[in-house]
Amino acid sequence: MTKYIVQGGKPLFGEVEISGAKNAAVAIIPAALLVDGVCRIENIPQISDVTMSLKILEQLGAGIRSINPHTVEIDCSHIRSTRTSYELARKIRASYYLIGALLGRFGRAEVAMPGGCNFGGVRPIDQHVKGFTALGAKVVVEGGFIHAFVENGSLKGASVYLDVVSVGATMNIMMAAVMAEGNTVIENAAKEPHIVDLANFLNSMGANIRGAGTDTIKIHGVERLRGGSYAIIPDQIEAGTYMAAVAATGGQVLVKNIIPKHMDCITAKLQECGVEVEENGDTLLVRRTGRLHRTNIKTLPYPGFPTDMQPQITAVLSLAEGTSLVTEGVWSSRYRYVDELKRMGASIQVDDKTAVVEGVDHLTGAPIQAYDLRAGAALVIAALAAHGQSEITQVQYIERGYEDIVSKLRALGADIRSVEEADEEAITAQIG
Numbered sequence: 001m002t003k004y005i006v007q008g009g010k011p012l013f014g015e016v017e018i019s020g021a022k023n024a025a026v027a028i029i030p031a032a033l034l035v036d037g038v039c040r041i042e043n044i045p046q047i048s049d050v051t052m053s054l055k056i057l058e059q060l061g062a063g064i065r066s067i068n069p070h071t072v073e074i075d076c077s078h079i080r081s082t083r084t085s086y087e088l089a090r091k092i093r094a095s096y097y098l099i100g101a102l103l104g105r106f107g108r109a110e111v112a113m114p115g116g117c118n119f120g121g122v123r124p125i126d127q128h129v130k131g132f133t134a135l136g137a138k139v140v141v142e143g144g145f146i147h148a149f150v151e152n153g154s155l156k157g158a159s160v161y162l163d164v165v166s167v168g169a170t171m172n173i174m175m176a177a178v179m180a181e182g183n184t185v186i187e188n189a190a191k192e193p194h195i196v197d198l199a200n201f202l203n204s205m206g207a208n209i210r211g212a213g214t215d216t217i218k219i220h221g222v223e224r225l226r227g228g229s230y231a232i233i234p235d236q237i238e239a240g241t242y243m244a245a246v247a248a249t250g251g252q253v254l255v256k257n258i259i260p261k262h263m264d265c266i267t268a269k270l271q272e273c274g275v276e277v278e279e280n281g282d283t284l285l286v287r288r289t290g291r292l293h294r295t296n297i298k299t300l301p302y303p304g305f306p307t308d309m310q311p312q313i314t315a316v317l318s319l320a321e322g323t324s325l326v327t328e329g330v331w332s333s334r335y336r337y338v339d340e341l342k343r344m345g346a347s348i349q350v351d352d353k354t355a356v357v358e359g360v361d362h363l364t365g366a367p368i369q370a371y372d373l374r375a376g377a378a379l380v381i382a383a384l385a386a387h388g389q390s391e392i393t394q395v396q397y398i399e400r401g402y403e404d405i406v407s408k409l410r411a412l413g414a415d416i417r418s419v420e421e422a423d424e425e426a427i428t429a430q431i432g
Contacts, residue, residue, distance in 0.1 A: 001422075003393045004406065007415035008365055008386035011251030014412045018239045018257045019045040019403040020070065020232035023308075024194035026094035027171045028201045028232060029053040032062070032074040033101040034178060035205050037227025042071045044232060045403045048396070049092050056088045056098065075227075076105075083110035086144060090114070092400075096125055096168060099148050100175035103137055107150040113141070127166045131173030134158040135180055157182030157221055165190050165301040170217070171198050177219045178207040184219040191215065192302040193236055193262045201230045234258050234282075237308045238402060240266040241377045243286045244312040245409070247275045248319055248385040252287040253412055260284065265305050269297060269313065273320055294322030294359060299329045311337050311378035318346035319385060320359040328353045337375035340368040344382055344390070365390040373401045380405065384414055393421075 020043035030053065032039045044050055046069055054072065058064050061080035065073040082102045089095035089112035102109035114125075125146070129139045132148050135155040139148045157180045160173055167190040174195075177184035189195070191213050199212030205228050208220040239258045246253045247270055260267075260279045267277045267284070272295040278285040294317065299307040307330035317324040318341055328334050335350045342348060343366040347358035365388030370376030376398035383390035392398075395418070398405060406418045 001393065001420075002395050002418055003391055003421055004380065004383075004395050005417050005419055006365070006380070006383035006390045006392065008363075008383050008388060008390060010384070010413055010415055011249050012246050012253050012384070012409075012412040012414060013251045015254040015256055016242050016408050016412060018234045018242075018255060019043075021045070021194055021197065021235040022047055022049060022401045023167075023192070023237070024197040024232050025050050026053055026092070027097045027194065027198045028230070029057065029074070030094070030097040030101045031175055031198060031201060032057065033060070033076050033079065033098070034105045034175060034202070035076055035225040035227055037077060038073055038075045039205065039227055040067070040071065040073050040229040042229065042231040043234075044070050044072055045235065046070065047399065047401055047403050049094060049400045052088060052092050053094065056084055056095065059085050059088060079106070082106050082108045084112055086112045090144070096128060096146070097172055097175065099128065099132070099146060100172035103132060103148050103150070104155065104176040104179050107154055109148045110145050112145055125168070127162050127164060127169035128172045130163075131160045131169055131186070132176055134160045135173075135176055135184065137176070155180035157184040157219070159185045159187070162186065162188040167192050167195065167301075170195055174198065174202070174209065174217060174219060178202055178209065178221065178225065179223065180221040182221055184221070186217040186219075187215065189215050189217045190301055193233060193259070197233045204228050204230050233262075236262040236266075237306060237374070239263060239284070240306070240309045241312050241381070241402070242408075243267070243270055243275070243277070243284070244309070244316050245381045245384055246286045247273060247288050247292065247316045248381045250288050251413075252285065255284045255286060256282070258282055258284060265303055266309055269295060269305060273316065292316065292320035292359070294320050294324040296325045298327040301330065304329075307331055307334065308374050310334060311374045312381055314338070314348070314355060314357060315341060315378040315382045317357045318348060318360060318363065318382070320357075322359055324357040324359070326355040326357060336371045337378055340375075340379055341382055343368055344386055346382070362387050364388055367391045367393070370394040370397045373397050377402065380409075380416070384409070384416070
């Protein structure tokens with residue numbers, strides 16, 4: 001097992017290049033199943049969730065060819081199975097996108113119940129099922145698998161109203177509907193940037209999707225999707241995480257390869273905290289020299305403050321003057337990481353969906369554990385800002401969504417290294 005050793009207390013300076021968006025990549029890669037031809041996907045992040053998604057496609061019969069570390073060609077002309085490997089699919093949450101893609105192309109899908117991060121609650125897929133059913137599919141869960149199939153003919157376009165705004169359901173229903181007969185309308189759709197990216201990818205392959213990025217998406221079914229090339233958007237949450245790291249540690253960092261509009265919801269809150277942010281083209285210059293100020297945060301569907309930035313901003317606010325309120329408005333439980341921040345001296349009390357954060361003068365290094373992807377990122381931020389040394393375990397969660405996080409932080413002057421625990425034990429034994 002790998003862990004990160006962080007010697008905190010150093011401000012960050014320099015430039016950081018943002019990778020392709022995880023949340024777009026883990027949907028666009030399964031969406032390649034809909035394409036009868038070769039897809040060339042560029043700006044793919046090198047993260048474990050992407051590696052796992054490509055392995056699943058390969059197991060289904062797709063041809064995968066790496067052009068370079070961030071570009072891959074996927075050929076789904078000869079898919080030989082619509083049943084995913086249980087072991088592979090259960091390791092990532094985004095495996096549920098395989099249902100919409102396989103159902104849309106082949107009228108059948110058998111996918112293991114999704115895994116990924118555990119926020120202390122179950123990630124429901126009821127809205128996904130509602131959409132598939134409206135399109136004419138039957139969905140049953142048995143033996144740890146979700147079975148979706150069309151008994152007669154093909155999927156038929158339909159109107160689907162989502163009871164709650166769901167990113168996953170919006171994207172999954174969109175994939176299932178692209179080759180359904182007739183027209184599909186998704187109302188109360190989510191509007192996140194990665195939904196627009198998925199729609200743009202599918203449209204570039206021949207789909208007919210309009211309204212992505214609004215609360216009503218209209219899809220006119222087409223007979224087939226052809227091959228083509230597409231570049232994934234930059235990662236809004238990775239960029240926000242580095243911005244939060246500068247806010248916590250101080251310093252000045254140029255965040256490169258971003259879409260500024262996607263960052264507005266994060267930038268506005270950091271500016272309220274006293275962080276300077278200057279936009280210039282596809283870069284943001286982030287600077288913090290004075291003391292952080294308190295603010296209140298409520299996570300909301302896009303264009304609101306992202307739930308995937310909630311742990312990171314809470315780590316920042318733990319160092320701000322005054323009392324801040326953080327309210328989680330998307331997931332029912334996402335505060336498991338708070339006890340780890342408390343080990344470092346943070347003063348945070350959680351009551352249901354709200355965290356009351358009393359700013360402290362400083363955090364102190366401690367042994368801490370990542371419980372999920374974004375919680376792990378929050379602990380890295382806290383460790384970078386803390387006095388003394390921290391050891392972060394369970395870092396495989398962090399590497400699910402951040403490409404080369406250790407190298408990128410070291411290039412900014414952070415004292416962070418990745419250590420194999422077994423290696424360290426062997427060294428200790430030799431010394432002993």
